Amino acid sequence: MVSEGYSDVRGGRAARRRSWAGWQFVAPFMAVFALVFLAPIAYSLHLSLFRTRLIGGTSFVGADNYLKVLQDPQFWSAFGRVALFLVVQVPIMLFLALLVALAIDSGRLYGSAFFRISVFLPYAVPAVVATLMWGFMYGTRFGLIGNVNEAFGLSLPDPLSPDLILASVGNIVTWEFVGYNMLILYSALRVVNPSLYEAAALDGAGQFRIIWAIKLPALRGALLIATIFSIIGSFQLFNEPSILKTIVPNSIITYFTPNYYAYSLSFQGQQFNYSATVAIVMGIITMVVAYLVQLRGMRKAV
Amino acid sequence: MAITRRRALLLGAALTVSLTAGACGSSGSSGGGGSAGDAAAASAAVSDADIRKALDTGGSITVWAWEPTLKQVVEDFQAKYPKVKVNLVNAGTGNDQYTALQNAVKAGSGVPDVAQVEYYALPQFALAKSVADLGALGAGTLDGTFTPGPWSSVHVGGGIYGLPMDSGPMALFYNKEVFDKYDLKVPATWDEFAAAAESLHKANPKAYITNDAGDAGFTTSMIWQAGGKPYTVDGTTVGIDFTEPGTQKFTALWQKLIDGKLLAPVTSWSDEWYKGLGDGTIAGLVIGAWMPANLESGVKAGEGKWQVAPMPQWEAGGGATAENGGSSLAIPEAGPNKTLAYAFLKYATVDEGVQARVDGGAFPATTAQLRDPKFQDKEFPYFGGQKVNKVLAESASQVVSGWSYLPFQVYANSIFNDTVGKAYTSSTTLRDGLKAWQDASLKYGEEQGFTVRQ
Numbered sequence: 052m053v054s055e056g057y058s059d060v061r062g063g064r065a066a067r068r069r070s071w072a073g074w075q076f077v078a079p080f081m082a083v084f085a086l087v088f089l090a091p092i093a094y095s096l097h098l099s100l101f102r103t104r105l106i107g108g109t110s111f112v113g114a115d116n117y118l119k120v121l122q123d124p125q126f127w128s129a130f131g132r133v134a135l136f137l138v139v140q141v142p143i144m145l146f147l148a149l150l151v152a153l154a155i156d157s158g159r160l161y162g163s164a165f166f167r168i169s170v171f172l173p174y175a176v177p178a179v180v181a182t183l184m185w186g187f188m189y190g191t192r193f194g195l196i197g198n199v200n201e202a203f204g205l206s207l208p209d210p211l212s213p214d215l216i217l218a219s220v221g222n223i224v225t226w227e228f229v230g231y232n233m234l235i236l237y238s239a240l241r242v243v244n245p246s247l248y249e250a251a252a253l254d255g256a257g258q259f260r261i262i263w264a265i266k267l268p269a270l271r272g273a274l275l276i277a278t279i280f281s282i283i284g285s286f287q288l289f290n291e292p293s294i295l296k297t298i299v300p301n302s303i304i305t306y307f308t309p310n311y312y313a314y315s316l317s318f319q320g321q322q323f324n325y326s327a328t329v330a331i332v333m334g335i336i337t338m339v340v341a342y343l344v345q346l347r348g349m350r351k352a353v
Numbered sequence: 354m355a356i357t358r359r360r361a362l363l364l365g366a367a368l369t370v371s372l373t374a375g376a377c378g379s380s381g382s383s384g385g386g387g388s389a390g391d392a393a394a395a396s397a398a399v400s401d402a403d404i405r406k407a408l409d410t411g412g413s414i415t416v417w418a419w420e421p422t423l424k425q426v427v428e429d430f431q432a433k434y435p436k437v438k439v440n441l442v443n444a445g446t447g448n449d450q451y452t453a454l455q456n457a458v459k460a461g462s463g464v465p466d467v468a469q470v471e472y473y474a475l476p477q478f479a480l481a482k483s484v485a486d487l488g489a490l491g492a493g494t495l496d497g498t499f500t501p502g503p504w505s506s507v508h509v510g511g512g513i514y515g516l517p518m519d520s521g522p523m524a525l526f527y528n529k530e531v532f533d534k535y536d537l538k539v540p541a542t543w544d545e546f547a548a549a550a551e552s553l554h555k556a557n558p559k560a561y562i563t564n565d566a567g568d569a570g571f572t573t574s575m576i577w578q579a580g581g582k583p584y585t586v587d588g589t590t591v592g593i594d595f596t597e598p599g600t601q602k603f604t605a606l607w608q609k610l611i612d613g614k615l616l617a618p619v620t621s622w623s624d625e626w627y628k629g630l631g632d633g634t635i636a637g638l639v640i641g642a643w644m645p646a647n648l649e650s651g652v653k654a655g656e657g658k659w660q661v662a663p664m665p666q667w668e669a670g671g672g673a674t675a676e677n678g679g680s681s682l683a684i685p686e687a688g689p690n691k692t693l694a695y696a697f698l699k700y701a702t703v704d705e706g707v708q709a710r711v712d713g714g715a716f717p718a719t720t721a722q723l724r725d726p727k728f729q730d731k732e733f734p735y736f737g738g739q740k741v742n743k744v745l746a747e748s749a750s751q752v753v754s755g756w757s758y759l760p761f762q763v764y765a766n767s768i769f770n771d772t773v774g775k776a777y778t779s780s781t782t783l784r785d786g787l788k789a790w791q792d793a794s795l796k797y798g799e800e801q802g803f804t805v806r807q
Binding site for chain 2: 104105106107187192193212213297298299300301302304305306315318319321322323
């Protein structure tokens with residue numbers, strides 16, 4: 052609106068020169084943005100319209116790949132798995148993160164700095180290392196579970212069996228990301244004006260009342276962000292299953308998660324086109340779900 | 354068919370030629386392939402002189418391989434040809450490396466000059482033209498250098514796409530200490546093997562005669578030994594049939610072992626596996642002849658305890674074995690320095706490199722080394738002084754002929770655990786698992802443009 056006002060005064064030619072100057076400033080960013088962001092997406096879209104076969108070469112197939120994904124039981128099985136993961140693991144993880152953030156923020160915790168860093172530390176451990184470590188602990192022969200079984204004469208169920216593997220992956224992811232989400236929530240709590248607490252205390256509000264009436268409303272924005280990050284993270288689940296695959300190949304099938312499915316398709320099956328399609332469809336689903344959650348979160352905030 | 358028309362329109366001339374040659378060549382044996390290679394060699398511009406020149410000029414090549422004895426070969430090679438620098442890179446074992454290689458080929462950069470490719474994976478790389486036909490570099494003249502099994506494995510559709518580096522005729526590796534302790538006889542037949550599996554596990558519930566958590570390579574090798582030919586490949590026509598008699602022989606035996614929980618549910622090459630091999634809880638392995646070096650380096654605790662016996666037979670007194678694994682060295686089509694790469698290939702698989710690798714514990718694919726009395730009489734301290742190579746070389750001569758892998762075996766093997774894996778973790782039978790594997794593999798073949806024989 053402001054620029055329109057200026058162009059009225061100075062005339063078209065000046066405005067054009069001015070807009071060029073603007074573009075020059077953004078050019079470095081735009082170049083990098085186009086190269087590392089737009090180009091790969093465009094290339095994936097391009098790939099998804101073709102089909103390359105070992106016999107017969109490459110041919111244009113239009114929307115065939117998309118129709119195939121929508122009818123692909125393996126894709127929907129993978130999607131169902133991450134959807135279940137999302138519905139169960141994310142609330143547990145965010146609830147734990149919330150609990151820890153509130154505990155640290157309460158100021159009643161002894162050694163809260165140490166507590167904070169140790170909860171956050173797993174996030175600093177690379178996912179590969181974390182998964183390998185948990186993989187060893189889950190082992191029923193030589194791992195922690197095996198030792199517990201031996202020491203107490205138990206026979207705990209194998210956490211790496213096909214029935215329990217999703218829960219075991221959920222446990223690893225929770226361990227990794229509670230600290231990260233705690234940090235988001237905790238920093239949101241730190242910006243609450245302390246005078247609010249003083250006022251609440253003067254009014255005779257207890258700690259739980261303060262949490263309910265002040266802290267939780269203040270956390271709404273941060274919780275929304277954390278939820279959206281977690282949705283994206285769940286839908287993109289890849290590292291943990293792909294590492295566990297080497298330990299328990301029967302439990303992690305090649306279409307365990309949509310991302311792992313896309314990976315198997317392209318790197319084992321050389322179906323780069325179909326793989327790109329799976330990735331795009333999953334990306335769109337993720338965007339839609341994240342957007343819906345955001346809409347709902349904002350509506351509440353109003 | 355629609356496929357044929359599309360192929361005619363879209364296929365590159367080179368691919369068409371190689372496929373046509375393949376259709377002719379596959380009805381004959383390696384002989385047909387060899388002559389095609391000879392023809393290519395005759396017209397090739399690369400001669401021994403060219404190779405010598407490349408070695409004198411020098412340069413640098415990158416080799417992707419995980420085979421441990423190649424390290425010595427690279428050192429010797431560089432000492433002999435000081436102007437050549439060889440970067441030996443371990444880009445992962447098996448499938449991990451193929452992923453990286455396919456990645457590099459697809460990206461068109463970072464492609465190595467030489468790559469280790471297992472026999473089962475070679476047809477897939479050859480068909481996709483990811484690796485070069487070595488006939489043009491003179492590989493056709495090597496007829497008779499290698500044992501027939503590996504040599505026919507590197508022939509795909511009339512071309513030679515790799516030089517055999519090692520071979521894996523199967524044998525029974527067993528922990529003699531455990532066998533003696535529980536008074537077990539070394540099984541000569543599969544029935545005896547099953548009986549030994551049962552009495553060992555009964556005597557010590559923690560011990561198993563072997564491990565198997567579902568392994569595509571092992572399963573196909575077992576079917577191979579049983580005389581099964583589930584895969585039929587004729588040019589671009591493929592068929593899969595896991596209901597044939599050879600496969601059924603295997604499933605009947607193995608289902609019994611799975612149902613009795615007589616197989617350690619441990620994934621091969623995992624840490625648990627190495628531990629089990631060392632502490633006697635996995636008392637045996639039916640595996641390829643390349644295993645001694647792996648035992649020596651990976652299972653130090655087993656020193657002096659392990660022994661090698663011939664592979665158990667389906668019929669008493671029989672003499673049938675199969676290949677299990679084994680790999681070739683191939684030259685990626687996109688590799689920057691093919692002549693120098695071929696010079697290294699020849700050094701490592703035909704010339705001095707072979708002996709260095711044999712000395713390092715590898716199992717060769719060259720007839721000269723296999724027949725060498727020095728090779729056969731070598732005593733292995735790790736195996737309590739046993740002349741291991743005698744057993745293994747005999748196995749090499751008993752490999753059942755006529756086996757072929759799918760031209761998309763890498764993918765097929767990658768979905769083995771999705772399908773057959775269920776037989777190891779649930780009530781699904783091995784037979785049903787194999788049927789599911791067959792269907793999924795054929796579906797992929799069809800999608801990839803192969804003609805599927807029903």
